[in-house]
Amino acid sequence: MALNPDLRAALATLAATPHLLVALDFDGTLAPLVERAEDARALPASGTALRALAALPGTTTALISGRALDSLRVVAEPPEDMMMIGSHGAETWTGPDGAPLALTPEQAGLLARAVDVVERTIAAHPGTRIEFKPAGVVLHTRTATDDVADSAVAAARAGLEDLADLSITDGKRVLEISVIKADKGQGLALLRETTGATAVLFAGDDVTDEHALRTLLPDDVGIRVGPGGTAARFTVASPEDFSEVLSELVSLRTQVHPAN
Structure with a gap:
C-alpha cells in the first residue's frame, strides 16, 4: 500500500510528541477477522511493530478490545506490562495493583x-x-x-x-x-490520564471503536480499518495495510526517540 501523504505527515507530527500512546483494537485491526474468535492472531508485521514501539523511550502501547481480558491475553500474547482495556471498557488492566472487576x-x-x-x-x-x-x-x-x-x-x-x-x-x-455501561472512549480516556500521554494513535475497525475515535484531540491520529462511516481522520483498507502504518510510525518515532 502506498501510504497516504496526509496520513504520513500526521504520523510524522505524532512521532515527535514527548509521550506517545499507541492504543489499538485487536480483532480486525491487528488481526484479520476469523470465524472462530479463538483462532485470531496478530499479523506478524503488526506484532513486530508494536513490540518495537513499546521499546522506544516515551512510548506506551495498549490494547482496547471488546474481548474479555482473559481472551485478549490468549490471542494477543501481550507483554506483562502492556496496558489493556477489555469488554469494551468494562475491564481494565493498568498493572498488577489494579483492582479486578467485581459485580454487585x-x-x-x-x-x-x-x-x-x-x-x-x-x-x-x-x-x-x-x-x-x-x-x-x-x-x-x-x-x-x-x-x-x-x-x-x-x-x-x-x-x-x-x-x-x-x-x-x-x-x-x-x-x-x-451489565456495566462502559465504552472504548472511556477506556481510552483512562489510558490517556494514566500514562500522561501528550498525543494518541488509536485505530479500530468496528462501530464500537467509534466511541474512542470521537474522543480524539487535535494532536491525536485516528484510523478506521476497513469500510464504514467513521469519525477517524484517516482510513486504511485492511489489517495488512495497517501493518504498514505501524511500521512507518516505528521508523518515524525511532528517528526522534531512538531506542536505548
Whole structure:
C-alpha cells in the first residue's frame, strides 16, 4: 500500500510528541477477522511493530478490545506490562495493583437473566453461539446464515426488552450485552490520564471503536480499518495495510526517540 501523504505527515507530527500512546483494537485491526474468535492472531508485521514501539523511550502501547481480558491475553500474547482495556471498557488492566472487576449482587442477577435469554436464542438458531464475559454475554452470528443471524439478533433483543440497565451494542456479526455501561472512549480516556500521554494513535475497525475515535484531540491520529462511516481522520483498507502504518510510525518515532 502506498501510504497516504496526509496520513504520513500526521504520523510524522505524532512521532515527535514527548509521550506517545499507541492504543489499538485487536480483532480486525491487528488481526484479520476469523470465524472462530479463538483462532485470531496478530499479523506478524503488526506484532513486530508494536513490540518495537513499546521499546522506544516515551512510548506506551495498549490494547482496547471488546474481548474479555482473559481472551485478549490468549490471542494477543501481550507483554506483562502492556496496558489493556477489555469488554469494551468494562475491564481494565493498568498493572498488577489494579483492582479486578467485581459485580454487585444486582448486576450478577441481571447478567444471569441476560445469559438465559442468549442461551435460549442460540438453542433456536443454528450456527449462532454464546460467549461469556465477566460483565456480559455475547451473541455471535458469524457462522450462521444471514437470515438466521438477523432472526437471532431480533429474538435476543426482544427477550432483553424487559431487562433494565443493560448496555446492548451491535458489532460485526455480534450482539454485545453488558451489565456495566462502559465504552472504548472511556477506556481510552483512562489510558490517556494514566500514562500522561501528550498525543494518541488509536485505530479500530468496528462501530464500537467509534466511541474512542470521537474522543480524539487535535494532536491525536485516528484510523478506521476497513469500510464504514467513521469519525477517524484517516482510513486504511485492511489489517495488512495497517501493518504498514505501524511500521512507518516505528521508523518515524525511532528517528526522534531512538531506542536505548
